[in-house]
Amino acid sequence: MLELADVHTYYGNIRALRGVSLSVAPGEIVTLIGSNGAGKTTTLRTILGTARPRRGTITFGGRRLDTLPTDRIVRLGIAQSPEGRRIFPRMTVLENLELGAFARTDRAAIGADLERVFALFPRLAQRPTQQGATLSGGEQQMLAIGRALMARPSLLLLDEPSMGLAPILVETIFRIVQDINRQGTTILLVEQNARMALRVAHRGYVMQTGRIVLQAAAAELLRSDLVRKTYLGEK
Amino acid sequence: MQPWEVLVQQTINGLTRGAVFALIALGYTMVYGIIELINFAHGDVFMLGLFISLSWFALFGVTQAPTGWQLLTILPLVFVLTMLSTAALNVAIDRVAYRPLRRSTRLAPLITAIGVSFMLENLALLWKGPAPIAYPDVFPSVDILREWFGVDSAIFVTTKDVLVVGATIPLMLALNYFVTRTRWGKAMRATAQDRETAQAMGINVERTILLTFFVGGALAGAAGLIQGLYYNIGMWWMGYQAGLRAFTAAVLGGIGNMPGAALGGLFIGFLSAWSDQYISARWTNAIVFSILILVLVFRPQGLLGARSADKV
Numbered sequence: 001m002l003e004l005a006d007v008h009t010y011y012g013n014i015r016a017l018r019g020v021s022l023s024v025a026p027g028e029i030v031t032l033i034g035s036n037g038a039g040k041t042t043t044l045r046t047i048l049g050t051a052r053p054r055r056g057t058i059t060f061g062g063r064r065l066d067t068l069p070t071d072r073i074v075r076l077g078i079a080q081s082p083e084g085r086r087i088f089p090r091m092t093v094l095e096n097l098e099l100g101a102f103a104r105t106d107r108a109a110i111g112a113d114l115e116r117v118f119a120l121f122p123r124l125a126q127r128p129t130q131q132g133a134t135l136s137g138g139e140q141q142m143l144a145i146g147r148a149l150m151a152r153p154s155l156l157l158l159d160e161p162s163m164g165l166a167p168i169l170v171e172t173i174f175r176i177v178q179d180i181n182r183q184g185t186t187i188l189l190v191e192q193n194a195r196m197a198l199r200v201a202h203r204g205y206v207m208q209t210g211r212i213v214l215q216a217a218a219a220e221l222l223r224s225d226l227v228r229k230t231y232l233g234e235k
Numbered sequence: 236m237q238p239w240e241v242l243v244q245q246t247i248n249g250l251t252r253g254a255v256f257a258l259i260a261l262g263y264t265m266v267y268g269i270i271e272l273i274n275f276a277h278g279d280v281f282m283l284g285l286f287i288s289l290s291w292f293a294l295f296g297v298t299q300a301p302t303g304w305q306l307l308t309i310l311p312l313v314f315v316l317t318m319l320s321t322a323a324l325n326v327a328i329d330r331v332a333y334r335p336l337r338r339s340t341r342l343a344p345l346i347t348a349i350g351v352s353f354m355l356e357n358l359a360l361l362w363k364g365p366a367p368i369a370y371p372d373v374f375p376s377v378d379i380l381r382e383w384f385g386v387d388s389a390i391f392v393t394t395k396d397v398l399v400v401g402a403t404i405p406l407m408l409a410l411n412y413f414v415t416r417t418r419w420g421k422a423m424r425a426t427a428q429d430r431e432t433a434q435a436m437g438i439n440v441e442r443t444i445l446l447t448f449f450v451g452g453a454l455a456g457a458a459g460l461i462q463g464l465y466y467n468i469g470m471w472w473m474g475y476q477a478g479l480r481a482f483t484a485a486v487l488g489g490i491g492n493m494p495g496a497a498l499g500g501l502f503i504g505f506l507s508a509w510s511d512q513y514i515s516a517r518w519t520n521a522i523v524f525s526i527l528i529l530v531l532v533f534r535p536q537g538l539l540g541a542r543s544a545d546k547v
Contacts, residue, residue: 050431074437086432088425099425102418103437151437 001026001186002047002155007056007066009039009046016042018210019056024155024188029181031189031197031218033231034207040190041083043207044157047188048080049073060155075103079153083160083190085144089133093124096132096143100150110150117146120176138169145176155186162193174200194231198222206231236389244390245512246505251396251465253504254403258458259481260488260496261410262325262451268427268491269447271341275348276328278478279355280321280452284459285469286363287324288317289370298371310373314402317460318453325452326445334441352475359471367470370463374398395465402461406454407497414493419446427491476520480507483527489537498539 002024009017017039024030032040045051047058049070058065065073079100088096097117101110118125121142127135135143141161148156158177162170170193178200181187191197198204198218206214206227214226221227228234236244259281266274291313292298301309332351336344377394380386414420426433426443434440462477463469484503488495503523510519530537 048435050434069439070434071437071439074435080435082432082435086429088428088432090428091421091424095421099421099433099436099438102422147436 001061002188003057003059004043004047005057005059007043007046007053007058009042009051009053011042011051016051016210017046017053020207020210020212021056022205022212022215024186026154026186027181027184028203029177029187029189029201031191031201031204032207033191033194033197033204033221033227035231036192037209038207039210040207041159042210044080044082044159044188044190047073047157048078071103074151077151077154078157079148079151079155080157081141081144081148081159081161083163085137085140087132087135087140087143087147089131091132092129093132093135093143094128096147097124097150100147101152103151109152113150113152117149120149120179121146137164138166141165141169141173145173145180149180149185153185155188156180158187158189160190160192162191162196170196194227195222198227240389241512245508247390247392247396249505249508250501251399251504252508253501254399255458255462255465255500256477256481256484256503257497257500258403258406258454258461259477260484260500261407261493262455263482263485264488264490264493264496265423265447265451267485268493269423269444270333270337270344272333272344272348273482273490274333274451275345275478275482276332276351276355277325277451277455278476278481279352279359279474280325280328281455281459281462281477281481282359282469282471282474283324283355284317284321284456285370285463285473286359286368286459287320287456288313288460288463289368289469291316291320292371292373297373300372300375306374314457314460318456321456321459322449322453325448325455329444329448334444352478356471356474359474363469363471365471367468370467370469372467374464399461399465402457406457410450410454410493413450419443423447480523483523483530486527487530487537489539492537492539495537495539499537 004020004022007017007020020043032043034040042051046053047065049065049068053066060076060078063076088099097114104110123139124142124146132143145158145161161173161177165173174196177187177189189197189201198221201218204216204218204221205212206221214221214224216224259278262277263274266272295309297309328351332347333344336347374395379392379394380388380390414424422433422438422443423446425436426438426440430440480503481500484499485496487502488499507519507523510522
């Protein structure tokens with residue numbers, strides 16, 4: 001479904017991605033784990049076209065993405081819940097969700113998806129007219145995911161959905177991620193919380209300094225020495 | 236005239252001036268909100284709006300006050316045509332002068348905007364010459380209190396005052412409806428608040444910028460037409476002064492903040508009318524720009540709060 005082949009992305013002269021290759025198959029949850037600055041967010045930005053690869057190709061359903069502008073990529077069925085949530089601060093919950101559906105052409109079906117998002121996140125249903133900036137961190141995270149779902153994407157990119165959330169909320173968010181996947185959405189999940197990510201994912205990739213250093217089934221990665229020592233803090 | 240009558244009269248003058256400043260200030264603040272550019276050419280688009288509206292009137296053969304039904308058909312039509320003309324002009328300015336610099340430093344388009352301002356002023360100078368241009372007295376001026384209500388008052392409220400307010404309020408309501416209720420209006424606000432995330436929603440940011448220049452240009456054109464109908468005179472340099480005052484209004488309200496620009500415009504209108512009366516017209520510019528400096532020094536985010544005051 002999604003295929004990255006030898007992708008190199010630079011910020012100025014800084015090499016952020018040094019030949020990343022990965023693939024995501026329909027129906028999967030694939031996670032990309034690694035420490036801060038490993039290039040996880042850059043990988044997502046490069047997929048979405050907000051950062052451009054200097055080398056390599058990205059294809060989605062057989063179509064090249066790396067030459068398309070972001071708004072066209074979104075229209076092909078990729079949506080993102082970005083790092084830091086990036087809620088539109090001076091817009092209401094409802095407006096944020098409506099903007100998630102901006103690129104859709106099937107206007108009639110948007111209402112049903114709004115119901116679906118409100119069913120997943122009852123907290124949002126209780127405060128449709130509240131301004132984005134005044135929501136709590138957890139509510140903003142729900143809104144960011146909900147907003148991405150409003151695009152009815154075939155591929156959902158989730159960037160650090162657990163960041164800054166209380167542990168109980170992290171559990172909730174990951175349960176919802178699994179629910180979304182069961183309802184038919186393919187997910188590429190970037191996380192620093194490797195344990196949680198590997199528990200919900202089918203497969204995983206480990207990134208270090210702009211490269212993929214390990215890839216395997218999630219259960220296998222949970223048992224691997226590298227992951228246990230470096231990312232799970234075990235001895 | 237009693238002192239209170241003077242005050243009331245000057246306040247009415249301030250309201251009509253302020254309405255024009257507010258329409259111009261909205262264009263400044265919208266463009267700043269979306270691309271963080273102080274578009275110094277914006278005042279000159281207002282000036283050209285006045286001259287362009289003259290041509291539209293001329294095309295319909297209107298050189299003096301038309302009769303009732305002509306007024307009701309031609310005037311709205313000229314409003315629309317003038318707004319479309321300046322909207323197109325503003326979009327063209329962005330395409331030619333600013334868009335190629337979209338990825339460069341912030342200073343480059345700013346200096347370009349000053350250059351565009353000079354070019355538009357010289358264009359007007361070539362087109363109309365250096366002397367003030369008489370604007371036909373298209374809209375009848377009736378002393379409402381005396382002639383309609385039979386009140387013998389020293390205060391003048393004319394049909395022209397009503398025209399200014401009556402044209403400005405619907406425009407502002409329409410703008411408010413556009414940015415809060417429509418799909419592309421929401422896209423515009425989203426782009427102003429977070430451009431990259433707006434792109435990730437599937438919003439075509441360049442199209443949103445185009446739309447912003449279009450709407451801002453249309454409002455400036457309406458302001459130019461209103462100015463012409465009200466004062467019956469146009470000068471090639473008038474965009475410079477009106478632009479600076481409108482810019483002050485936008486900063487006062489918080490640059491990037493649309494209700495702030497409208498209120499700031501009204502405030503500058505009142506202030507300049509009172510200053511003309513109670514101090515001296517010669518000091519009005521000094522007072523307006525002192526306000527600008529005071530706001531920038533002590534409250535750079537403006538009275539209502541700016542989108543991003545740190546970037547002014």
